[in-house]
Amino acid sequence: MFSEIIKPRFSDTDALGHINNTLVPIWFESARDPVFRFFMPELDLQNWQLILAKIDVSFLAQMFYGKEMEIKTYISRIGGASFDVHQELWQEGIKRAEGKAVMVHYCYKEQSSKKIPEDIKEVLQQHLISVETV
Amino acid sequence: MFSEIIKPRFSDTDALGHINNTLVPIWFESARDPVFRFFMPELDLQNWQLILAKIDVSFLAQMFYGKEMEIKTYISRIGGASFDVHQELWQEGIKRAEGKAVMVHYCYKEQSSKKIPEDIKEVLQQHLISVETV
Amino acid sequence: MFSEIIKPRFSDTDALGHINNTLVPIWFESARDPVFRFFMPELDLQNWQLILAKIDVSFLAQMFYGKEMEIKTYISRIGGASFDVHQELWQEGIKRAEGKAVMVHYCYKEQSSKKIPEDIKEVLQQHLISVETV
Amino acid sequence: MFSEIIKPRFSDTDALGHINNTLVPIWFESARDPVFRFFMPELDLQNWQLILAKIDVSFLAQMFYGKEMEIKTYISRIGGASFDVHQELWQEGIKRAEGKAVMVHYCYKEQSSKKIPEDIKEVLQQHLISVETV
Numbered sequence: 037m038f039s040e041i042i043k044p045r046f047s048d049t050d051a052l053g054h055i056n057n058t059l060v061p062i063w064f065e066s067a068r069d070p071v072f073r074f075f076m077p078e079l080d081l082q083n084w085q086l087i088l089a090k091i092d093v094s095f096l097a098q099m100f101y102g103k104e105m106e107i108k109t110y111i112s113r114i115g116g117a118s119f120d121v122h123q124e125l126w127q128e129g130i131k132r133a134e135g136k137a138v139m140v141h142y143c144y145k146e147q148s149s150k151k152i153p154e155d156i157k158e159v160l161q162q163h164l165i166s167v168e169t170v
Numbered sequence: 171m172f173s174e175i176i177k178p179r180f181s182d183t184d185a186l187g188h189i190n191n192t193l194v195p196i197w198f199e200s201a202r203d204p205v206f207r208f209f210m211p212e213l214d215l216q217n218w219q220l221i222l223a224k225i226d227v228s229f230l231a232q233m234f235y236g237k238e239m240e241i242k243t244y245i246s247r248i249g250g251a252s253f254d255v256h257q258e259l260w261q262e263g264i265k266r267a268e269g270k271a272v273m274v275h276y277c278y279k280e281q282s283s284k285k286i287p288e289d290i291k292e293v294l295q296q297h298l299i300s301v302e303t304v
Numbered sequence: 305m306f307s308e309i310i311k312p313r314f315s316d317t318d319a320l321g322h323i324n325n326t327l328v329p330i331w332f333e334s335a336r337d338p339v340f341r342f343f344m345p346e347l348d349l350q351n352w353q354l355i356l357a358k359i360d361v362s363f364l365a366q367m368f369y370g371k372e373m374e375i376k377t378y379i380s381r382i383g384g385a386s387f388d389v390h391q392e393l394w395q396e397g398i399k400r401a402e403g404k405a406v407m408v409h410y411c412y413k414e415q416s417s418k419k420i421p422e423d424i425k426e427v428l429q430q431h432l433i434s435v436e437t438v
Numbered sequence: 439m440f441s442e443i444i445k446p447r448f449s450d451t452d453a454l455g456h457i458n459n460t461l462v463p464i465w466f467e468s469a470r471d472p473v474f475r476f477f478m479p480e481l482d483l484q485n486w487q488l489i490l491a492k493i494d495v496s497f498l499a500q501m502f503y504g505k506e507m508e509i510k511t512y513i514s515r516i517g518g519a520s521f522d523v524h525q526e527l528w529q530e531g532i533k534r535a536e537g538k539a540v541m542v543h544y545c546y547k548e549q550s551s552k553k554i555p556e557d558i559k560e561v562l563q564q565h566l567i568s569v570e571t572v
Contacts, residue, residue, distance in 0.1 A: 045468040051317035066447040079504040081185040092226035102481040179334040185451035200313035213370040236347040360494035
C-alpha cells in the first residue's frame with residue numbers, strides 16, 4: 037500500500053462548501069506516481085509506458101477544506117497487459133471516496149498494448165490486495 | 171439528448187501531448203448543467219438538490235488540443251431517488267470517452283435522499299435512452 | 305480584438321459561492337489561442353514558439369456561475385522579441401477582471417528568445433490597442 | 439516566512455513537457471493558507487474575511503514533474519485595509535517563479551473593505567520582508 041497526504045486547497049472547494057468531486061480523479065492520478073515508477077523509475081516523460089483505460093469513483097461522504105486527507109493506493113488485479121489500482125480517500129478517519137483505475141502497459145509509438153514484464157509483475161504482486169478485504 | 175461544444179485548452183494538455191484524462195470528469199459535470207436545471211431552473215446554489223454518488227469513465231481514444239469536441243448527455247436510468255446520466259465525448263467523428271454519473275436527489279439540510287418529483291421524472295423520461303442502443 | 309464566450313462550470317465555483325479567482329489565468333490562456341495561431345497556425349505542439357514571461361490579473365468584481373462570460377483579447381505592446389496581450393473578462397455588462405500577459409517569441413531547442421518576424425508583427429499590429437483607451 | 443512543499447502532478451504538465459504556468463496561481467493561493475488563518479484561525483468558510491484584488495506572477499525558469507517544489511510565502515506590505523503577499527516557487531535550488539498577491543480585509547455581507555485589526559497587523563508584521571532583500 038502507498039499512502040499520500042493531500043492538503044485540500046481553497047480553490048478545490050465548490051459553492052456547496054465542500055471539496056468538488058472532480059478533484060478526486062486528479063488526486064488519485066497523482067497518488068499513482070509510485071505505481072508509474074514501477075514502469076518508469078525516473079518518471080521519464082519521453083518514454084511513458086502506461087495508458088489509462090477506465091476509472092470509476094464512488095463518493096461516500098462529503099470532503100472538507102482545512103483538514104488533511106490520506107490517499108491509500110493498492111494493486112487489486114494483475115492481468116497480462118493491464119492491471120487495476122484500487123484507491124481510497126480518507127479524511128478524519130472516514131473513507132470519503134474510493135475508486136478503481138484500469139491501467140494498460142502501452143507502447144505509444146506502436147499505439148498498442150504490451151505484456152507486463154515478469155519483474156514488474158512481481159513488484160505489483162507485493163502491493164496486491166483483495167478488494168473484498170480492504 | 172443535450173449537446174455541448176468544448177474547446178480544449180492548452181492547459182488541458184499533458185506531457186504526452188494529448189488532453190489529460192482528468193479533464194473528462196470536469197467536462198462531463200459541466201455538460202450536466204441542463205440536467206441540473208430540471209431540479210434547479212436558475213441553478214440556485216443556495217438551494218442545490220443533487221449529489222453525485224458515483225462516476226465511471228472509459229477512455230476509448232486519445233483526445234487532442236486544437237479541435238473542438240462535442241459532449242452528448244443522455245438520461246440512462248430513472249429510479250426512485252436517483253438516476254443515471256450517460257455521456258459521450260466525440261472529437262472529429264470519433265467517440266473518445268464515455269461514462270456514467272449516478273446522481274441522487276438530495277436534501278443537504280437533512281443530509282438525506284429524496285424522491286424525485288413526478289413532474290421532473292416526466293422531463294427526465296423525455297431524455298431517456300437505452301444505453302445499449304447509444 | 306478577439307472574443308471568446310466562456311460558460312463557467314459548477315466546479316469553477318468556490319465555497320464563497322463565486323467563481324474562484326484561479327480560473328481567470330486559465331481562461332485568459334485559453335483565449336490567447338488566436339494569438340498563438342499567429343505564430344503556429346496549426347497550434348503545432350511539436351513546434352511551439354512562445355513562452356510566457358509574466359502575467360498580472362486585477363479582480364474587479366465577483367464572477368458567478370450560471371451566466372456566460374466574454375473574454376476580450378487585445379495586443380497592447382509589440383517589442384523586438386516580446387509582446388503584451390491585454391485581456392478583459394465581462395459578465396452581464398460588467399468588467400469583472402482584466403490582465404496582461406507578457407509573451408516571448410522563443411526557441412525551446414536553443415532555450416533563447418527570437419526576434420518576432422516582420423509579417424507576424426504586422427498581424428499583431430492589426431490587433432494593437434492603447435490600453436488607456438480600452 | 440511560510441514554506442509549503444508541493445509535489446507536481448502528472449496532470450499539471452502540459453504538451454511542452456513542463457508544468458503549465460496556470461498551476462502557479464493555484465499553488466500560491468494554497469500556500470497562503472497560513473495567512474488566511476491570521477484572519478480566520480479555523481478557515482471558517484461561513485465567515486470568510488479576505489478578498490483578492492490583484493495578482494502578478496513572473497515565470498523565471500521552466501518547472502518539471504517528478505521533483506518536489508517549495509513555495510515560500512512572505513508579507514511584503516501592510517496597509518490600512520489591504521496587504522501584499524510575496525511568494526516564490528523553488529525547484530532544485532532554482533527560483534522558477536515569483537509573484538505578489540494584493541489581499542483586502544473584506545466584509546462580504548456589506549461588500550466593503552475593512553480596516554485590518556491591530557492584533558492581526560502585529561502578526562503580519564512578524565512575517566514582513568522588504569522585497570528588495572528577498
